[in-house]
Amino acid sequence: MKKVLGLIFVTIMYIGFLSGCGNSSAETEPTASETDTQSTGVSASKEKVTDFKEYEIAGVSFEVPEIWETQNSSDDTMYFYQDTYNFMTVAVDDSSGESVTGEYRDLFIDEFMNNLKNAKLLSNDEISVDNKPALKFNISSLIDGDIYNSSVVAFDVENQIVYFMNASMKSVSVDYNEEFESILNSISTPKEVVPSE
Numbered sequence: 001m002k003k004v005l006g007l008i009f010v011t012i013m014y015i016g017f018l019s020g021c022g023n024s025s026a027e028t029e030p031t032a033s034e035t036d037t038q039s040t041g042v043s044a045s046k047e048k049v050t051d052f053k054e055y056e057i058a059g060v061s062f063e064v065p066e067i068w069e070t071q072n073s074s075d076d077t078m079y080f081y082q083d084t085y086n087f088m089t090v091a092v093d094d095s096s097g098e099s100v101t102g103e104y105r106d107l108f109i110d111e112f113m114n115n116l117k118n119a120k121l122l123s124n125d126e127i128s129v130d131n132k133p134a135l136k137f138n139i140s141s142l143i144d145g146d147i148y149n150s151s152v153v154a155f156d157v158e159n160q161i162v163y164f165m166n167a168s169m170k171s172v173s174v175d176y177n178e179e180f181e182s183i184l185n186s187i188s189t190p191k192e193v194v195p196s197e
Helices: 003-023 102-114 177-186
Strands: 035-037 043-044 052-057 061-063 079-083 088-095 117-129 132-143 147-158 160-169
Touching: 003 052, 052 088, 061 088, 061 177, 102 117, 117 147, 147 177, 160 177
Parallel strands: none
Antiparallel strands: 035 043, 052 061, 079 088, 088 160, 117 132, 132 147, 147 160
């Protein structure tokens, strides 16, 4: 569990780094319905997602919009970003026999939030990912001077914890939940092999 929390902390720091550096990807001309500006003056746009690329980590496959960029990924952590205002991290670590559902649920959430500045738990629930129990919680926290709303989905796979975290800058009112839900719905976990008698 401590290694998982270390990965979570590194992930949060990386997101802060990316948000400070911005995104150098080419921009497209948004339509009026795709652009949203709040009183803060922050503007963002989303392209319509039509193509997806498949990725795999710890035997868990999932699809991410092809237009999302990935950088600095490793065997146990993958970083994706749609634009300067939205980031997703997928990571895996040894569970040490602990599960993110059940008795370790509150501990996982508490320790996750302890690695963030001004973290507030907005909601949490047990859900299903590829017909397996999973934990989903939403938090608000301060990252690199900006408030981010994040959704975290974590589940157990073969003595490992896999988590997907999607963080969006709160001052941008573009809704990134549709893409994140699409990614979650694409998840395929390794099927357990039942020995024949």
